[in-house]
Structures are given as C-alpha cells and as structure tokens.
Amino acid sequence: MDKIFLRKGRERSVERRHPWIFSGAVERVDGAPSVGSTVAVCAYGGAILGYGSWSPQSQIRVRMLSYSPDAVPGGEYVKSLVSAAIERRASSDGVSPLAAANRGVRLVHGESDGLPGVVADSYDGWCVVQFASAGAEHFRNEVVAALMEAGAKGVFNRSDVDSRKREGLSDEGTVGVLAGAEPPEFIEIHEGAIRYLVDVRNGHKTGFYLDQREARAQVGAYAAGREVLNCFSYTGGFGLACAAGGAKSVVNLDLSKTALQLAERNFELLFGGGVPRCPVEFCCADVFKQLRLYRDQGRQFDLIVLDPPKFAETKAQLIRAARGYKDINLLAMKLLRPGGILATFSCSGAMTAEFFDTVCREAACDAKRDMQIIDRTHQASDHPTALSFPEGEYLKGLVLN
Ligand code: SAH
Secondary structure: OOEEEEOOOOHHHHHOOOOEEEHHHEEEEEOOOOOOOEEEEEOOOOOEEEEEEEOOOOOEEEEEEEOOOOOOOOHHHHHHHHHHHHHHOOOOOOOOOOOOOOOEEEEEEHHHHOOOOEEEEEEOOEEEEEEOOHHHHHOHHHHHHHHHHOOOOEEEEEOOOOHHHHOOOOOOOOEEEEEEOOOOOOEEEEEOOEEEEEOOOOOOOOOOOHHHHHHHHHHHOOOOOOEEEEEOOOOOHHHHHHHHOOOOEEEEEEOOHHHHHHHHHHHHHHHHOOOOOOOEEEEEOOHHHHHHHHHHHOOOEEEEEEOOOOOOOOHHHHHHHHHHHHHHHHHHHHHEEEEEEEEEEEOOOOOOHHHHHHHHHHHHHHHOOOOOEEEEEEOOOOOOOOOOOHHHOOOEEEEEO
C-alpha cells in the first residue's frame, strides 16, 4: 500500500480522529496512489496512524477511514461500516429501517458514520446514494452490495453533485439504477400524519429533505389557528406540518414549479387522510422579491418559515451569505403580526449557530422588533455529527416569537 507522510506536528488532528487531511499537511507521498485508493497515513517520523482515501485533486487530500495501524480498510471493512450505520437506525423494537413501511430515513451520513463522502437514504426501502468523494466512489460497489444485503429493494445513484468536480471525478453515469429494481416514479413516505411523494430521479439531493423531519414537527406544533407563510417550501414540508397542526391557512412559496406541483399533491394526500382542510396557496416566485411584494401590499402572517438553500458553500462566501440571511429575516419579521412566530433556518455548514443568532439579532434590530428565542432546531437524529467532526453539524434553526 502507498504511504503518505504528514508534516511535523500535523499528526495531532489525525490522533484526534478528525477525518480530513488538507493538502498543506502532507509532507510527501511514497508511491503513486491512484485516485480514491487507500493509503497508509504516517506521522513525520514514519509511524502509521491509520488509513484513508487519496484525493489528489481535492484540497482535502485524504479522508480517513480508520485510525489504527491494524485496521486496514478493505471492502469488507466498508461493508461492515454500512451495516453498523443501518443497525443504528433500527427502531427500538429492532425493525430494520429498510423494512419499515413508508419510512424515509438517512442510513449513511458520510464522515459522521465513518464513511467520508457517502450518503445513503432509504425511502420505503428504496435506497438512493451519493458518492461525493474519490474514496467514496472507489468503494461504490461495496456500499451498494451492503445496502442490498441489508434488504434494499434497489439502489439508485444520485451522485450528480458539484463536489465531484473538486475531486476530479467525472459526472458520467452518476444517475441511474446501480442494483435491484427500478424505483417507482413516486415513492410514498410518511412523517406522522403527513404523506409525501418523493421523486428520487428529479428531486433535490436524493429526492427529499429528510434532515428537517424533526424541525417540521417542532414548527407544526406552533401552527394552530395561524396564517402561515412557508418560504422555500419545496414539496410542502413545513406547510404540511403546519396544516396538520391546525393552521388557519398556508401559503407555499418556491422558485421550483415541479416542487410546487408535488406540494399540491402532498396537500391533497394530507386532507384526504382526514386532516381538516384549510385554504392553501402555491406561489411560484423568488422569496427575496415576493417578501418585498407582500410588504408593499401590507400583507401579514402569524407564522413564517424561512428554510433557504445553502447560501454559503465555503467560509469565503460567509459574509455575502450573511447579507442574504439578514435580508430575508428582516423582511419576514416585518410581515409578522404582533405575537407572530418566525421559524428560520440555515443549512450552511460554514455558518455557526452563534453567527446565525447574530444575523437574526441584527435583522430584529433593523426591523425594530423585540423577539425571543423560544425553540432551537437541529438536523434530524439520523443525520448525526461525529464528536470529532464538528463540521458535520450544518443545519440549525431558531423559532422566534
Ligand atoms: N423546507 C423544505 C426544503 C427547502 S429546500 C422541506 O422541508 O422539504 C430549499 C428550497 O428553496 C428549494 O425547493 C428551492 O427550489 C427553493 N429556492 C431556492 N432559491 C429560492 C428563491 N430565491 N426563491 C424561492 N425559492 C427558492
């Protein structure tokens, strides 16, 4: 096996089990490792610290797979990590997450499950995977085999992600069936009383935002009797949770027409399932513009949800992103009736929870509103954060009153 040697003192982070080794930490490479292959990671003095995947084109040059000279990671090792991740998601009565009818669940959450760059979601037993790094791509067949052995109905690839470019990986053949049967056009998953249709071929990410599952339930609990504005609604998400929670009315706002069409079908499923019908609007528009339009029209709401896409991909984009967050939060606060609730989120990993608080504080200041934090939300528990990998905690939310 090829070896890489770290600069003096740079073994600290590996010893602390942080999974990323940046290019600047690498002193020299012994051999000519191919893209994605496994290398032994050595301290300056030569001692093997563990093993990781080689990404010669990425700033993150090595992603760690194991932290002991004895744990040489091969195909079986990777398969055992996938199985362990799936077992951790079993329900308390031991039912496999792949066997639970209509369950939508993240089975493998990258670095935090010990599998850098690998994402696997299951929708009613249909797995959808993303291989975002060279090492992840290298072990693709093992990951797929482990999912099939765990009972997946099929494995569908949605590795059409931007990060592959930074890894020097091609985007050919990144979408399609990898094993088992073709998934249906729409897969139905349930979250409490809510039924969602998931389009794994054309939807965002693997088809759905599983990471907001628990936040949707938290916010829905505040919705009774309120006029709700659900910004960045995607396929209904928070709007459905609010309608299920007894909202007076719901406006869903999103740029994507296809997402809103699916949202409409999801609302029909909700009301068809016995939840009392309330007036629902679907508005295809840019949130930045539409909030200004509502302001000019004097339209007001009792509960506003802001769940925007990632505004900052990197730390360098943080200041610009902060302006975007402040802008929409300020506008939303102005549209809130007295006593209204704002549920606001940031999924930019580069933005810390503290900084997000600050941005919202500034927005409230400019809106001349006193607001309290009455609740905080976090990414769903099937999107865990390894304690050694704080970067894994990307999604945060505030419920303000
Ligand atoms: N809250 C949703 C997930 C939101 S994802 C849920 O719980 O499922 C972010 C959404 O924002 C996407 O659907 C995307 O189409 C939409 N979007 C991105 N930029 C937008 C903009 N400027 N105006 C309106 N919608 C936008």
